[in-house]
Amino acid sequence: MHTLAQLRAGELSGITRLDLSCGLTEFPREIFELAESLEVLNLSGNALSSLPDDLHRLTRLRVLFCSDNQFTELPQCLGQCTALTMIGFKANRIVEVSGAALPPLLRWLILTDNCIESLPTQLGERPYLQKLMLAGNRLKALPPSLNQCHRLELIRIAANQLSELPQWLLTLPSLTWLAYAGNPLETEADAAALQATPLIDWAALRLEQQLGEGASGVISRAIWQRADGSLKPVAVKLYKGEMTSDGSPLHEMNACITAGLHANLIGVLGRIHGHPEDQQGLVMQLIDPSFRNLAGLPSLASCSRDVYADDCRFSADVALNIARGIASAAGHLHQQGITHGDLYGHNILLNERGECLLGDFGAASFHAVEDSPQTRALQRIEVRAFGILLGELLARTDSGLSDERRWALETLEQRCCQADVLARPGFSEVLRDLENL
Structure with missing residues (x-):
């Protein structure tokens, strides 16, 4: 964490990331002296309620965090920041989100835990939108324009006031991680x-x-x-x-x-x-200490994708054990009327033998156990998450995997990730294919 004294003394010249949390009530103008280098600005944990109209002078700014402040609207000056791709305003008091506040290259928007009742049509006109965090607001609907966001992979809409999931949401070709618990639309827990x-x-x-x-x-x-x-x-x-x-x-x-x-x-x-x-x-159950996380959390650069260690490699047997175990666990959850919502490598624990455990149910949601187009769509969205995981495993498996088995697994990956949501296989079919290998 940096200090205001360092900033004012010119000691931070040339830095690419600035973190300031010191009870700020106004934006320090000295930050503009870093305009030639600053890419990430974190002003979370202050008492700010506005940003300067000329924020666009920070021409290299890609990431802005302003969580845990006192904003009541998303500042419109953000829309003029042409390099800005990631915005985080979690836990403020935001009621108003204007389309003018959304920069053209927006990729990742965090508005969790605010008081937002509606979102602008312009949100669906941001073609690079990949990650959208809206849990803990007062939304009764999503803008239909979001059906244009064909790169949207992750959306969190839990704990709002949604009475239904729009049909277009369940057909988005890239949607992979969906959390909607705590809305009137959700099926009750058992x-x-x-x-x-x-x-x-x-x-x-x-x-x-x-x-x-x-x-x-x-x-x-x-x-x-x-x-x-x-x-x-x-x-x-x-x-x-x-x-x-x-x-x-x-x-x-x-x-x-x-x-x-x-x-x-x-x-x-x-x-x-x-x-x-x-x-x-x-x-x-207490997990044996030999278990470790399969992957690390997504980074600012990777956005919605996990980060793996550079030296992470698997044998064919271990990779297949992981794939079978997770497909089996996810299929079991679907039978109980649960989508995990966060099927990621960073939520999987494994040991050297490839024994694995799927954890972290923070994004889990309940759905009807009866078969219906909506139930199948919700489950097939999660199948895409498995397909991405399978691809990550294959990319790191370079021993013991014959050309024939690799081709079969790559074909399965492609089927799981195809754009037509309802054409993807269910987990019972995925598991059968894996066991045949």
């Missing part, structure tokens, strides 16, 4: 599954070290003293209350429970009962 989940008393848990923290909660290793007095090492996830980019953490908890048991999912042992601060949480 109440029987929620009720059948055992309650585990908080007093029976002894938390040890923290294992990780995400947007939705904190995971810790713990010891569970069971009713018979035996001790069992477990993982405990305590959910945060605030809105995430994917939606409500409590919807995530319900999806984890409803998912049920599967060899390639992290098992839920029970719900926490009696937390002193009434915090919601789950007790889950």
Whole structure:
């Protein structure tokens, strides 16, 4: 994090990224002195409510973060920034979004956790739009012009006021990751599954070290003293209350429970009962430390695609084990009326043998289990996510894969990713093809 003193003293000349979080109420004019180099500007965590009309003087600016400020409208000056591709205004007080505020090269827009009731038609006139984060607003509809956004791959519309998913949304050729939980349109979670989940008393848990923290909660290793007095090492996830980019953490908890048991999912042992601060949480299977993340999160440059280590390589057997395991897990979820919504390498844990677990249900949504064109479309959107994952695995598999098997897998990848959503195979067919190999 940089300081205002450094900026004013001229110590930051030539930098490409500036991070300032120091209670700003006005945009520091000294930032314009960095115009020849500045590409990423992060002003999150301040008290700003406006930006200067001449922001376009930052001619190299590609990325702007202004989350956790006090904006009530998306500044129209953004539309004049010709190099700007990524905009983040999460957790402000934004009510108004004008078409004039959308730059021509817009690729990634984050407006999570605001008060937006409608979006301008011009949003669909941004041909490079690839990632759109709108969870936690007051939207009752999406602009029909978005049907022109043929590059749109990820959209988060959870926790709004949508009464239906528009038909055109389910036909977008590139749509891959969709989260819509917490809207009136969503099918209810399986109440029987929620009720059948055992309650585990908080007093029976002894938390040890923290294992990780995400947007939705904190995971810790713990010891569970069971009713018979035996001790069992477990993982405990305590959910945060605030809105995430994917939606409500409590919807995530319900999806984890409803998912049920599967060899390639992290098992839920029970719900926490009696937390002193009434915090919601789950007790889950403790994962062996030999498991690691398959990939890293998408970067500013990759936008909607995972980042893999340069030396990441798989044998044919490991790659096929991963593909079969994830296809099986995703197919199981669909049978329970759940779309994962975030089927990515960074949400997959694996060990050296290719044993894998699909985690992070933050973007999961419920749909009807009965077969219908809408249900099939929702499921086939997720099949495209699997196709992308399969392609990433194939690109990093260079031993033990015959030309014939590679051709078959590349053909499957292409079928999963084809533009016609309903022409894609379902996961039962995908799994059958993989098992035939």
